[in-house]
Amino acid sequence: MIDSKIYGEYVTAWCPGCGNHDVLLALKDALARQDLEPHQFALVSGIGQAAKIVHYVRGNGFNGLHGRALPPAQALKLVNPELKVVVESGDGCTYGEGGNHLLAAIRRNLDITLIVHNNQIYGLTKGQSSPTTMTGHVTKNNPLGVFDQPFNPVAVAVTMHASFVARSFSGFKEHAAATIAAAIEHKGFSLVDMHSPCISFNKVNTFAWYKSRCKEVAHDPANWDEAMKAAMVFGEEIPIGVIYREERPSKETLLPQCRDGAMYRRPVDMDKVAAHMMSYA
Amino acid sequence: MIDSKIYGEYVTAWCPGCGNHDVLLALKDALARQDLEPHQFALVSGIGQAAKIVHYVRGNGFNGLHGRALPPAQALKLVNPELKVVVESGDGCTYGEGGNHLLAAIRRNLDITLIVHNNQIYGLTKGQSSPTTMTGHVTKNNPLGVFDQPFNPVAVAVTMHASFVARSFSGFKEHAAATIAAAIEHKGFSLVDMHSPCISFNKVNTFAWYKSRCKEVAHDPANWDEAMKAAMVFGEEIPIGVIYREERPSKETLLPQCRDGAMYRRPVDMDKVAAHMMSYA
Amino acid sequence: MREELHLILGGEAGQGLDTVAGLLGKAVVRSGRHLLTVQHVMSRVRGGHNNFRMRLASRPVQGPPDTFDLLAAMSRESVDLHRERLADGAVILVDGGWDMPPEPGLIGIPFAELASRPVFRNVALMGVLGAMLGIGADILRELVADNFRAKGDQIVSSNLDVLAAAMKWAADNAPSLPLPGEGDGVTRLAMDGNQALVLGALAAGVRFCGYYPMSPATSIAEGLAQVAVDLGVVVEQGEDEIAAANMALGASYGGARSIVPTSGGGFALMTEAVSLAGVMETPVVFVVAQRPGPATGLATRTEQADLELVLRAGHGEFHRAILAPATVEDCFHLTHKAFDLAEKFQGPVFILSDQYLASAVQSVEPFDLGALPPVAGPDLSDADPDAYRRYDWSAPVSPRRIPGHGRSLVLADCHEHDEKGHIIEAADIRVRMQDKRLAKLDVLRAEILPPVSTGEDDPDLLLVGWGSSGEVLREVAAVLQARGVRAASLCFTQVWPLAPETFLQRLHAAECVVAVEGNSTGQFARLLREATGFHIANSVLRYDGRALTAGYVLERLAPILEAL
């Protein structure tokens, strides 16, 4: 196992006590467990507090637009299947602005890992409700409390037969690191819904709130029915761990043109271009 | 029951034999069963063959952008809860470009009805794969067949506790009309995933293909577990009918400012504006 | 006695400086003085370095201040960061507990004594500053009490105790820096641009706000959300900006006056919806509160670089109006006007603001709500419903009826369409419908706001600006005039469409014209050339994320002035 110091130490812009610090540690730990050197992976993120993580890990990085972390990450994997690609962003970024990309990414099933720092709030913009904010939660933009039903990403992912679905809590450091490591190790699209408290703007879903609720699941993650049952639970109890896992080939292994490694190294085959051209004669 | 002739007869731009003709008939039938006069409802759509339906029904209509039927429809309902709002569009429009809006609309739960003409293909643009195109289906843009897993909108909607979820088939005219009528009657967000064959570009999911597979469900739609079971089935058998139903207040009934009817009639209360202004003194 | 006093409060995010600046500003205004507070904050919630710059005066103030008479530093970093901005003899307030070499003007506040817990520090600072400025104790007490009321009597009284102790300490130990002037007893409001904009929207009868949070526009939606029930507004957070904009169009179709506040990156996503508003002929007001790009850029800073984006957003061709407020008052009035314009010509109207103006708190007199012009509304008749045609082309603007109001059927369409709103492909109908839409320009033309000018008609130096740079230009022109330069200013609060007949002569009559803009390429000057052919060869541009100030402009004008 690599020493996780290799991933650097950066001054962060996060609040002291923010769950993101723990997720960062867990990520570095997981990368180290996977023996990934900084040049062997790329971290891709969107915008939000969580998304700043790209700036706090020595490695390749692509810090893209709010909500748009998954599309570049998937394309990157397609054009260079040799690179480990890890996507990391917030609940607003991933389940709000980026909701459509999540659905598509699950369906595409590329071998990438998505870690969502789910603090059930928009942190960077100072406390608006996110898709995972609970009904009744009073926020600056919802003075009467949120009316909409919260989004359960784990349940939707299991329903869609995402190939790896896990839930974790940043406060359980070993759990968080192990879960991320398992997700990275898994071949196929893996989602880690990582609850990570925002101490500044979410006074409901606090560290203590999660801590008292999160309980490791016991079922076989290959069992879809059991997985679905656990996935639907979120509230007084929050099942954590690998909820669902399904082994199947990831898309970049199925596409013939992706089998020769990184595309940027491939020279233009002018004879084939010429042959294609002459098909119009 | 109103005579459905009131909704007019228009020359359509659809191919003869297209399932959309049947959906149109079913819609008119359902509107008539609900005794809705043309000025009492608004049809809202996006872009695609299905979406043209707005032009073939006498009534209020809003034909918006590809993928963007749900946002204007929801806002329309919020600012005028007295109007019946029916949204209609294709699978590409609703589950592809508009996927994020579907998730949000389910969570918002306004009293509107969404009818998706699901032909499992992009019809208007001539045959590209849609999110519901089955794996392996060879299309113009997927010469090796589709690799991605198809989206199961019914299952995702049930998972998210959408308040009314149904599946139907345009070829079963009475079923289609009755299902749409039930959806419109239901108070809350209702989704009808209406399979409607594209005879020009989908040679896999044909009229006969659906006909031999679609079977009415028998379970109690209030039972979530049963509903989920039925929702997950799609292939050799296709359960149709009301898959899931849950009674709960729709958002526009919960928002105090929506309780006084249409907003456009509301005069500006300058005294209150003045009071707000003076709070800055 | 001095006419102005400039304060700068610096420290970390999360220390509550925003509260101090806000309450102190209110106190200043309640003391009958004029105020401008400018916010400089980082994109973070704790730590880093933020500062608030306050200009207090006995007469209306203009742009942001350049030098300061007092620095209140809540973090050590702050002292070094702002030292160079201090005027001679300035006071520097620091934490008495810091180990700092003494220097003239440096005063240590004994926070450890005055504030038993760190949360009390900001009230302690407020007490010290209030006392130094000579603000009445009753004013300060009331503000503090109001601020903490929701947290309970216990908290209120502890804070009042801190306030009293701090004021007492300051009276005994800190120099006096009395507020300029006497206080004129006039009731004024202390509000920022976004608050004024919200007020303008409310006065115009806004009924729907579709948004997705994005600085510096978020506070518009949040401001509306706070009064939504009371004033009858639906404020709906979209799942994304695309939803927000398309929602607004649906709401407007339903007859509700609709607003969409966002910033450049969010607005970029609304581009397609802008085009929809154009072809559907649906009124909608977009607010684009600019911040520096490209992409995420500097999220909490200011810039004026989205003019061209806003002007050209949307595929295909259709008209729009773009209003660019220069002051907090403009934010109120132009927003009110935007709703009227949008309905009158049935299309998208834009308010182009920026982070500086959105968050700049200014003292303004209460608006005369009774004197506001009426705001146009849809056609609420239902005459001859069967004959109703949404896109009746007998005039450029067709009667806009509302679905569900009467028996008229309203079909709004995104394709090229006929008068009824049905899809067509015929060349002649297309041309006629496009001509009809283009002819609506006349409606906009009839209401163009001419630029605001100061100075002589044939100045040696004419400063041209738009939007929030307006106040600075006026101030610079005044300073130069005082120095004997024949300087003048021309500030556009409507940047599209333009009415060259209202300003072209002034451009030609000036010896030297300089464009002053908060961007790096001179977008407005380019637009002026396109619209008039007039080429402004000189410019002063700022694009470091900070607001233009008189000092910044004057410094860069120096070589131009020398060459005059």
Place this chain on the structure above:
Amino acid sequence: MREELHLILGGEAGQGLDTVAGLLGKAVVRSGRHLLTVQHVMSRVRGGHNNFRMRLASRPVQGPPDTFDLLAAMSRESVDLHRERLADGAVILVDGGWDMPPEPGLIGIPFAELASRPVFRNVALMGVLGAMLGIGADILRELVADNFRAKGDQIVSSNLDVLAAAMKWAADNAPSLPLPGEGDGVTRLAMDGNQALVLGALAAGVRFCGYYPMSPATSIAEGLAQVAVDLGVVVEQGEDEIAAANMALGASYGGARSIVPTSGGGFALMTEAVSLAGVMETPVVFVVAQRPGPATGLATRTEQADLELVLRAGHGEFHRAILAPATVEDCFHLTHKAFDLAEKFQGPVFILSDQYLASAVQSVEPFDLGALPPVAGPDLSDADPDAYRRYDWSAPVSPRRIPGHGRSLVLADCHEHDEKGHIIEAADIRVRMQDKRLAKLDVLRAEILPPVSTGEDDPDLLLVGWGSSGEVLREVAAVLQARGVRAASLCFTQVWPLAPETFLQRLHAAECVVAVEGNSTGQFARLLREATGFHIANSVLRYDGRALTAGYVLERLAPILEAL
């Protein structure tokens, strides 16, 4: 003998007219003649009315034809719709089974006899036309056989039988309309603009295509998809256009040359991603195949109204290049060049095409692939990896390394950032980084394509156009010259940035300048004024969804010519 022959084939969608036009076009080209086929189709799959207009000639052809020597009508409506476009003595082919009064030139094809089933009708029509044109039977047979090969021998032989019978019938019953000229034996290709564009991309080494279907751009992605495995391209359909554009940036970050084909409405959704390409300094080629807006507009028609959108898309300020092909050949060459430019200056390059050009089939000589200039690539060194800085500002363009290639770490960022790519908020770094990005304009300037001109340097009439209007302008100028008018043309295939030194003098030297554009407001003329101050007062605009033709332009020039 005539130099040109113009055919129009009209009928319903779904009748296979596109196949007839395609195969016949190929046959014409294989017969050594020149070809231009223009597609006019409705936004529907069956029914309605479509038509294909073919210009066949013994020398290279220019814009679309205005009048026709033959109409083949597969639906009755077609006869009435196109009658007014027919030249004197034109032949009208109809279904012999229709009950129509006889008239000179009207010939009924006995489809009921020749085509036992409706599906055979298009091959029957092809046989009739082929015979009338005097095209060799072997050419026709081979094309038909190739076309149906995939459907099996049975189908091939039935179709060949139909073909033979139809040719025989025509030889006996239809007039001869021989192809112009002799046939020069030169091998040419029959391809449309999108096919040429795909070829240009392949020749440049495209490796990734992100798209979401939208007419008229879809065939670019579909064309790439067909050869994707063979030529090593990942062609990924996005869930929406936002995904498509952001994917392309991710792929480009990964070192893959990336293309994003779309149309105006789809492109509108990519606006934010364009800005991301700007700040990330990531090469990417966007193709915007224009169609009439606003919004959905006329989905299958043509227009040139998205120039300003493409030029200003994206918040904040950064540079871009916009290439606007005038011909099918340009589609090839400019696409190839676009990839080179994008990499050289590290940012977004646009190809602004339109429905007319995208689907216009032209005869072109095979491109000399060996003679193509090299296409710039990323920095594939890995020297001193620890010192590597993605945004090294020692020069405007920094070395772009690829993640995973060696040990250099590559950080691409959407905020304002330092040389390493890390977020910053400091004013000085911001300014320096923005200056660095703006300085990249020089890289683009060094490669600007000057406009293509015809005619004298000081003409009485100078026609100015851009993109697909180019060929028409050249044709109009030639027609006028033949009439004795001192006419000239100036056609821009690069519309941004502009190099006034390459054309401004021509504008000034002309007696009268007329802008010819396929839009309703004269966007390019406006842009020219902004960039040069030169005001083009006259214009010929077309915005009915149909392509500009020489006839259309000449008609509207008449009053201007009279005033000359």
